[in-house]
Each structure stands twice: as structure tokens, then as C-alpha cells.
Amino acid sequence: MITRTRLTNVSHGQAALNAGVLATQVQLFDNVPVGGASMTFERNAEIYGEGESADYVYKVLSGSVRAYRVLSDGRRQISAFHLPGDVFGIEPGKEHSSSAEAIDKATVLVVRRSAVFNSADSNSDVARHLWSITAAELKRSQNHALLLIKTAKERIAAFLLDMSERLAVKGFVELPMSRQDIADYLGLTIETVSRTLTLLSEGSTIQFLASRRIVLRNASQLNELNA
Amino acid sequence: MITRTRLTNVSHGQAALNAGVLATQVQLFDNVPVGGASMTFERNAEIYGEGESADYVYKVLSGSVRAYRVLSDGRRQISAFHLPGDVFGIEPGKEHSSSAEAIDKATVLVVRRSAVFNSADSNSDVARHLWSITAAELKRSQNHALLLIKTAKERIAAFLLDMSERLAVKGFVELPMSRQDIADYLGLTIETVSRTLTLLSEGSTIQFLASRRIVLRNASQLNELNA
DNA sequence: CGGGGTCTTGAATATCGTCAATCGGCGTGG
DNA sequence: CCACGCCGATTGACGATATTCAAGACCCCG
Secondary structure, three states: OOOOOOOEOOOOOHHHHHHOOEOOOOOOOOOOOOOOEEEEEOOOEEEEOOOOEOOEEEEEEEOOEEEEEEOOOOOEEEEEEEOOOOEEOOOOOOEOOOEEEEOOOEEEEEEEHHHHHHHHHHOHHHHHHHHHHHHHHHHHHHHHHHHOOOOHHHHHHHHHHHHHHHHOOOOEEEOOOOHHHHHHHHOOOHHHHHHHHHHHHHOOOEEEEEOOEEEEOOHHHHHHHOO | OOOOOOOEOOOOOHHHHHHOOEOOOOOOOOOOOOOOEEEEEOOOEEEEOOOOEOOEEEEEEEOOEEEEEEOOOOOEEEEEEEOOOOEEOOOOOOEOOOEEEEOOOEEEEEEEHHHHHHHHHHOHHHHHHHHHHHHHHHHHHHHHHHHOOOOHHHHHHHHHHHHHHHHOOOOEEEOOOOHHHHHHHHOOOHHHHHHHHHHHHHOOOEEEEEOOEEEEOOHHHHHHHOO
């Protein structure tokens, strides 16, 4: 399953940061005094690249973001989809171990990593919050790994349920990402994703309004698939 | 791929904790004043179970530990193997989201979760360390997910290289875990693991001294597989 | 030596991947 | 306003990789 990714090179440095900045009162963490600047990224624009210095931490304000790694032969693994409210880009090391791109037009709060860490040193609330976000991400990652041992049908079901929950519109999902993105997240091919969705639709577990607008007709059936 | 797991019920409560305790100066984190008690678990003994209250944090002193989750139909996913020096059992929530068992006879340092967190509140070094352990675990989990999209040969190669590094005996690994454990970690069946190892052996990439004692004859070949 | 668990090997099958063609929605421009 | 073209999604036929089911070998411990 080899998927070569077109790279839209819209990386940002200091200059870009200053360019797209909006004054903001939005906080990285709730109730915690770490401010930042907001930036908007176009569809498929790179937010950061694997190996780049991890000087900033991000929070999705609107739109959606994919984090991914690419193997030497072009296979791409999407490790997470980040939706509004999600914090991302926090790394254990000095460098980003994955890349991040806007899936659609996305606005993101950008905070200097050092600001967060300094704040954590003197304020245990910030430290606690920082830890709990990382721990939650760990849990998500473990759930993701759990997905990857399941059958195609189960993966799709779990994906739809997850998206439905996170997008918080009960019984309906408007997917921001392409079939290819879904495939790379679930460790499947685009064809298998498409076929499996068609199957679920034929069994009237789901219903398509459009290819990315899906009604969950039978959520309990999806849950059963979610072994 | 259904693997029902025999459960050796050797869970521990307060009583067990007090029973197996050894006085110890060993620290949970390096250079950080959070002590604890050590306990020894027999092969296949449960250290904690999914859903149990996560009151303790652990560090492997000797032996090895598997952390895993079981799906309703019996499929088991091993999320991590913990070797001496590894901290495990830290959870974002109140409950353990996975189970942990000793793979072989294992001695483990046990520290009250509350002690660690209280210490983190007043000591930013502890807080930093706590975060960095969690973040490192996140990175490991992401690497694990990356494994699961590869071919069987690539997964086995990556696994052997990882174990070789972590066991720190260059060019040779003595595996503590069974083929079934490896299979459940790599998202393969025991037969595929066995066959793939045989293949690597036939291509003289590796050499068996015994089924769990393996010489890495050609590490660069393994690295190439590690796409 | 014997027995139980672990591991290996074999043959048949199933699921998912690959390759290829077509469909369909959408924006653009004539 | 309709036609064209493009990109994303679907569908089909075929093939490969890993699973399943089954049998037997190996090995350690008693």
C-alpha cells in the first residue's frame, strides 16, 4: 500500500509567524495564563515538518489538522486527526517526530514551547495540565494502535463513532478529510475504505448524504462492530 | 486472529503489597526523591488489571512486563513490553486502561501515585520528569502504531532491532516473551511470526541458538527492512 | 524417559491490496 | 447556462499476503 504524498510547501518561520498573527485572548489551556498568537493555514498547508525544531505548541481553534509520518518508500501513517480544542505538537525531544498539515482551512493558536515549559516550572497547574494533555494523547495513541489490529469493517466503524463523538453532532458526521486520509489513518487502502463504507451503507448501518456527509442510521450496530 | 488468554489470577491489594515488600533506596526517577517498595511477581502473574483503580506507579527493576488490552472476542493487543528501568502504569484517568502481567519472574518498584503527583506539585523537577516519561511513552506508542501498518517481515525486523537495542547486548537477543506475546504485540498470528523468523533465518539475516536466543547476523539488512 | 507447553510446518482459505477503468460532483470558462 | 475538465470516490477483476485449521516436532522439567 504505497501512497506518495504531494507536499504543499507552505512552511512557516519567524516571518510567517509575524505575518499571519492576530491579537488574541485565547488560552492554550483552560484557566491557565499561557497566551499566544493565532495563525491560519490553507488546505494542505504544512504547519510543521518531521525533524524540524519543535519550538511551538499548537491548539486547533477551527478547522482540522492531520499529524503523520512518512516511511522511506512513501507509505504514510496518520497518527492523529486534531479537531477544534485539541492541543498538538508537544514533543518529548527537541524535534518534531511527525509532520502536521491543515486538512482544510484551519486556524491554530501558536504558543512558544519555552513559554509553556517555563510557566509549568513555576505553576504546578500548568505542569499538571501539560501532563494530562500528553497522557490523554498517549491514551488516544494506544486506542489507535488497538484499531490497527482489527478488521477493515471494525476499523471503519470505530472511526465513524470516534468522529461522531468528537464532532459532537449526534448521529451525523461531516468528515473534513479525504478517503486517502482515512485510509492512512486506519492502515487500509483507499479502495478498502470506500468498499467498506459502501457495505455499511448497503446494510443501512449508515447513509450517505454526500461522500463526506454521513448519517449514522444504526449506531448500536457500529458499536457491536467495535468489539 | 483470536487468541484467548489464560488469566493467572495473582492480583494484589494492600495485603499483597505489604507482604512482598523489601526496604529499598531505589528511586522511581533518577535524582528525584520519590521512594517506594519493591515487589516480585511470578511468571504470568497479574500486576494490575484493566479497570482497576490506578493507585500505583511502577518501575521494572528486573524481569519483564507486558501491558495489554483484550477485546471482547478475546483478541489481545500488547501495547508495550516493559524492561528493566522502564516506568509504567501511569494513567491519565483514575483507572488503568490496560492490564499488566509479569512475563517472567519480575521485580518491580511500586510507588503510590498520589506520592508522585504530590511531589510533582511542589517540585518542578519531578513534574518535568513525570511529563517526559509520559511523552516518551507517547512516542513509543506512535512508533508501535507505525509498526502495525508494515508487512510481517518489516514488523519482525523492527521488533528484533528494538529488543536488541533495549536489551543492550549488541547483535544478540534473548527474548523473555513467547511467540504468542510477540504476535499480539505485532498484530500478527503466532504462525506468521514463526514463519517469518524462519525466513529471516534461512536468509541468514538472523541465526537461532534456541527459539528465544537469536543472533542478529546482518543488522543492516534488518535496518533496511525497517523502511 | 515421558509429558505438557511451545514452536514449527503444511495446505487451503479469506481478507485486503493492486491495477485499472469509470463515475460523479464542482468550479471554471466559453 | 451548459460543457468541459479535474479531482476525489467508487467499482471490478485479479493477485498476494497473512490467517485458519491441522498435524507434528522440539524442548525443558519433572
